[in-house]
Amino acid sequence: DIQMTQSPSTLSASVGDRVTITCRASQSLTSWLAWYQQKPGKAPHLLISKASNLQSGVPSRFSGSGSGTEFTLTISSLQPEDFATYYCRDYDTYFGQGTKVEIK
Amino acid sequence: EVQLVESGGGLVKPGGSLRLSCAASGISFDYAWFDWVRQAPGKGLEWVGRSKRKIDGGTIDYAAPVKGRFTISRDDSKNTLYLEINSLKTEDTAVYYCTTGVWLGQLFFDYWGQGTLVTVSS
Numbered sequence: 066d067i068q069m070t071q072s073p074s075t076l077s078a079s080v081g082d083r084v085t086i087t088c089r090a091s092q093s094l095t096s097w098l099a100w101y102q103q104k105p106g107k108a109p110h111l112l113i114s115k116a117s118n119l120q121s122g123v124p125s126r127f128s129g130s131g132s133g134t135e136f137t138l139t140i141s142s143l144q145p146e147d148f149a150t151y152y153c154r155d156y157d158t159y160f161g162q163g164t165k166v167e168i169k
Numbered sequence: 170e171v172q173l174v175e176s177g178g179g180l181v182k183p184g185g186s187l188r189l190s191c192a193a194s195g196i197s198f199d200y201a202w203f204d205w206v207r208q209a210p211g212k213g214l215e216w217v218g219r220s221k222r223k224i225d226g227g228t229i230d231y232a233a234p235v236k237g238r239f240t241i242s243r244d245d246s247k248n249t250l251y252l253e254i255n256s257l258k259t260e261d262t263a264v265y266y267c268t269t270g271v272w273l274g275q276l277f278f279d280y281w282g283q284g285t286l287v288t289v290s291s
Contacts, residue, residue: 066232066233099279101214108266108283108284109214109281111277111279114279115277118275118277120279154214154216157219157230158216158219158230159216159232163213163214
């Protein structure tokens, strides 16, 4: 089975920082790469589909890139509402372990 | 509007069984695939399995860690997805979500229920 590995597991940053999260797949994806944001007590919210397609309503400071087995999520200027946990996912199957973005 | 409503969670003793339900509305149920995803307290999201559409063969895929104890099924006549868990372990304690997605042209829409909490404890 595919394994999705995110780095880092925790990221401390300040408002206005540029933040990058990496996701590596152990093999070629079965489908496509998704990025989710999750806040405590809430269901996950899809930010990006097919590695780089920004979902409707998601701020343009979020972007995704990558192909094959290596992908990145970038937040160009971190805002207070962006402090959350982010997950990548091979959409048909497994999630990465998550990256918690904390206030520095 | 697509709505997914999970039910059936609660407190169960280790070794017991439970059946969770996910009632869907606002979607052509028999043309949709559905996943179960769980999240243990303070932990990450874990894919449990997928019920594929009939046009995709109608098969069920399971995550490796849950194969054998978990059974996903669906009743297209009731617009309902099920997850049966047998031989419950304390590590099965989690919020269980059902989720689905729909492509409308180039746009993808992802839907999640509110989740149902399963607590396995003696």
